[in-house]
Amino acid sequence: MSGSFRFYSSLSPLQFRDSPKMRFFNPRIQVPNPVPLLKPTKTAHPRVVLPEIVKVAASEMPVTAGKPAAMAESGGLQVDLVTEADLKENGFRSTRRTKIVCTIGPRTAEFEEIEALAVGGMNVARFNMCHGNREWHRDVIRRVRQLNEEKGFAVAVMMDTEGSEIHMDDLNGDESAKAEDGEIWTFTVRAFDPSSCPERTITVNYDGFAEDVKVGDELLVDGGMVRFVVTQKIGPDVICQCTDPGLLLPRANLTFWRNESLVQERNAMLPTISSKDWLDIDFGIAEGVDFIAVSFVKSAEVIKTLKSYITARSPGSKIAVIAKIESIDSLKNLEEIIKASDGAMVARGDLGAQIPIEQVPSVQERVVQLCRQLNKPVIVASQLLESMIEYPIPTRAEVADVSEAVGQQADALMLSSESAMGQYPEKALSVLRSVSLRIEKWRREEKHLDATDPSVVSSSTPPSISEEICNTASQMANKLKADAIFVYTKTGQTASLLSRNRPDCPIFAFTPSTSIRRYLNLQWGLIPFRLDFSDDVESNLNRTFSLLKARGMINSGDLIIVVSDVLQSIQAIKVP
Numbered sequence: 001m002s003g004s005f006r007f008y009s010s011l012s013p014l015q016f017r018d019s020p021k022m023r024f025f026n027p028r029i030q031v032p033n034p035v036p037l038l039k040p041t042k043t044a045h046p047r048v049v050l051p052e053i054v055k056v057a058a059s060e061m062p063v064t065a066g067k068p069a070a071m072a073e074s075g076g077l078q079v080d081l082v083t084e085a086d087l088k089e090n091g092f093r094s095t096r097r098t099k100i101v102c103t104i105g106p107r108t109a110e111f112e113e114i115e116a117l118a119v120g121g122m123n124v125a126r127f128n129m130c131h132g133n134r135e136w137h138r139d140v141i142r143r144v145r146q147l148n149e150e151k152g153f154a155v156a157v158m159m160d161t162e163g164s165e166i167h168m169d170d171l172n173g174d175e176s177a178k179a180e181d182g183e184i185w186t187f188t189v190r191a192f193d194p195s196s197c198p199e200r201t202i203t204v205n206y207d208g209f210a211e212d213v214k215v216g217d218e219l220l221v222d223g224g225m226v227r228f229v230v231t232q233k234i235g236p237d238v239i240c241q242c243t244d245p246g247l248l249l250p251r252a253n254l255t256f257w258r259n260e261s262l263v264q265e266r267n268a269m270l271p272t273i274s275s276k277d278w279l280d281i282d283f284g285i286a287e288g289v290d291f292i293a294v295s296f297v298k299s300a301e302v303i304k305t306l307k308s309y310i311t312a313r314s315p316g317s318k319i320a321v322i323a324k325i326e327s328i329d330s331l332k333n334l335e336e337i338i339k340a341s342d343g344a345m346v347a348r349g350d351l352g353a354q355i356p357i358e359q360v361p362s363v364q365e366r367v368v369q370l371c372r373q374l375n376k377p378v379i380v381a382s383q384l385l386e387s388m389i390e391y392p393i394p395t396r397a398e399v400a401d402v403s404e405a406v407g408q409q410a411d412a413l414m415l416s417s418e419s420a421m422g423q424y425p426e427k428a429l430s431v432l433r434s435v436s437l438r439i440e441k442w443r444r445e446e447k448h449l450d451a452t453d454p455s456v457v458s459s460s461t462p463p464s465i466s467e468e469i470c471n472t473a474s475q476m477a478n479k480l481k482a483d484a485i486f487v488y489t490k491t492g493q494t495a496s497l498l499s500r501n502r503p504d505c506p507i508f509a510f511t512p513s514t515s516i517r518r519y520l521n522l523q524w525g526l527i528p529f530r531l532d533f534s535d536d537v538e539s540n541l542n543r544t545f546s547l548l549k550a551r552g553m554i555n556s557g558d559l560i561i562v563v564s565d566v567l568q569s570i571q572a573i574k575v576p
C-alpha cells in the first residue's frame with residue numbers, strides 16, 4: 001500500500017466534482033490527473049528532470065507541432081531534418097504498451113468528446129452496429145477521421161457487426177422496464193404499434209423463438225441480469241415468470257438454458273453474418289474502416305468468406321477481420337478461427353451468457369496465449385470497469401481484472417458501456433491507462449528479478465527469416481537493455497513479429513502507409529509513425545532519430561536496436 005501511495009504522492013488526486021463525498025480520502029485507487037502534470041517544462045527535457053511517475057506519464061503527452069520545436073530550441077536538439085508537417089502528421093504518441101479500444105456511443109459522439117478520448121489515449125474507436133443507424137455511424141466515423149487528419153492521431157476505426165443473436169426489441173422507446181419477482185411477462189415475435197403493445201410484453205427479433213423454447217426452460221436476459229422461467233407456450237407467445245428481478249434494457253440479449261446447459265436448437269443454425277450485417281459490412285468497406293469485428297463467430301469458414309468478400313469488393317484494401325470469441329461453438333474451433341483471422345476479441349459479455357461464468361477466465365487466458373503464439377492481436381473486452389458507468393472510481397476487483405489482462409500481455413483492453421453511455425468515459429479511460437502503465441512497469445521489474453522468465457516465443461515450422469530476425473532483435477534489446485527498437489516496415493508484419501516478443505523497451509514502427517499505421521495502433525508495445533522512406537537508409541535513420549528526439553522520446557547516447565524488413569537486418573546504434 002505504502003508503495004502505491006509513494007508512487008503517487010506528488011500528485012493531486014482527481015477532483016471528483018460529481019460526487020462531493022469523494023473529495024475526502026477515499027481508500028479506492030487514486031488516479032493521477034494527467035493534464036496539469038504533463039505540460040513539458042520549457043527549460044529542460046522532461047525525460048531527464050521529471051520524477052518517476054511523470055517520466056511514465058509523459059509518454060502520454062500530446063505533442064503538437066509547436067511544442068517540440070520550442071523544446072528542441074531550448075534543449076539544443078537538432079530538429080533540422082524534421083519538418084513541421086512530420087510532427088503534425090504524427091501527432092500524439094505514448095509508450096504505454098497495452099492499447100485501448102473505446103466503444104463510441106451517445107456519450108462520446110461529438111468531435112470534442114472523441115478528441116478527449118484520443119488525447120486520453122484511445123487507440124481504436126469501436127462502433128457497434130447493434131445500436132444506432134448507418135447515418136449516425138457514418139457521421140461519427142468521419143469525425144474520427146477528421147480528428148486524425150487535423151491533429152495527427154492514428155485512431156483506428158473498428159466496426160462491430162450485430163450478428164444473429166437473439167435479442168429483445170427496442171422497448172417502444174422506453175429507456176428500461178422493471179421486471180419484479182414473480183411477475184408474468186410475455187415474450188413474443190408478434191409485431192405491435194408502439195402505442196398498442198400490451199403491458200409486460202417484450203417483442204423478440206428471432207422468428208423461431210417460440211419453437212425453440214420449452215416449458216421449464218430458463219430465459220436469461222443479458223447473461224443473467226434478469227431471469228425468467230417459461231411457464232406456458234401459446235402460439236407465438238412465450239409466457240414466463242420472473243425469478244430474478246431486474247431492469248430490462250433495450251435490445252438486451254436473450255439466451256435460454258435447459259438442465260444447466262445453453263439450449264442450441266434452430267437458433268444455432270442462424271447465420272453468423274446476417275443480411276443486415278452484410279449491408280453493414282458494405283457500409284464499413286465504403287467508409288474505409290480499419291477493422292471489422294465479427295460477432296458470434298462459430299467456425300473459421302465465415303472469417304475466410306468475409307476476407308475473400310472484402311478482397312473482391314475492395315481490392316488491395318487493408319481491412320483486418322477480428323473474430324469475436326463469444327459463442328460456445330467457437331471454443332471447439334479456436335485455433336482454426338484465430339489462424340483464419342487478423343486478430344481476436346475475448347467478448348466476455350456474451351461469452352459469459354453462453355458458458356458457465358466461472359469458465360470465462362480460463363477461456364480468456366487460452367485465447368490470449370493462442371493469439372500470441374499465432375501472432376494475432378487480441379483484445380480483452382467487456383465489464384472491465386462496469387461500475388464506472390455510474391461511479392467516478394472503479395472497484396478494487398475491477399482494477400484487479402484489468403491488471404490480470406495487462407499481466408497476460410493482451411494487446412488491448414476495451415471499454416463498452418463505460419465509454420459509450422456511461423457517466424465517466426474519460427475517467428474510465430484514465431484508469432485503464434494508469435493501471436496499464438503501472439502493471440507493465442511492475443512486470444518489467446519483476447522479470448529482471450526472475451531469470452527464468454520464459455518470454456521467448458517459439459518459432460513456426462518451417463522457420464521464417466523475418467520471425468527469426470524479430471525474435472533475435474527482441475532478445476538482443478532485452479539483454480543489452482536497449483532504450484528502444486526502431487522498425488522500418490512496409491506491410492507492418494515485421495512490427496507485429498517484434499510486438500509478439502513483448503520486449504522490455506518500446507518499439508517505434510515507421511511505415512509509409514497511414515492505414516498500416518492505424519492497424520499497428522492496436523498492437524502491444526508498437527508506437528506507429530507514418531514516414532515516407534527514402535532509398536537512403538542512413539537518411540531514414542537520421543530523420544527518425546531527429547523526429548523522436550524532437551519529441552523527447554529518445555536522447556543522444558540511447559541504444560537503439562534497428563530492424564528493417566526491406567534489408568532484413570538488425571543493427572545496434574547509439575543515438576548521435
Ligand SMILES: Nc1ncnc2c1ncn2[C@@H]1O[C@H](COP(=O)(O)OP(=O)(O)O)[C@@H](O)[C@H]1O
Pocket residue numbers: 103104105106128130131132349416417420421
Ligand atoms: N451507436 C450507439 N447508439 C446508441 N447507444 C449505443 C451505441 N453504441 C453503444 N450504445 C450503448 O452502449 C451500450 C454498450 O455498448 P456495447 O457493449 O457495444 O453494446 P451491447 O450492450 O449491446 O453489448 C449499449 O447497450 C447501448 O446502450
Ligand SMILES: C=C(OP(=O)(O)O)C(=O)O
Pocket residue numbers: 128130160295326346347348349350351381382416
Ligand atoms: C464485446 C461483446 O460484444 P457486444 O458488445 O457486441 O455484445 C461482448 O459480448 O462481450
Ligand SMILES: [K+]
Pocket residue numbers: 128129130160161162163295
Ligand atoms: K455487436
Ligand SMILES: [Mg+2]
Pocket residue numbers: 295326347349350351
Ligand atoms: Mg457480444
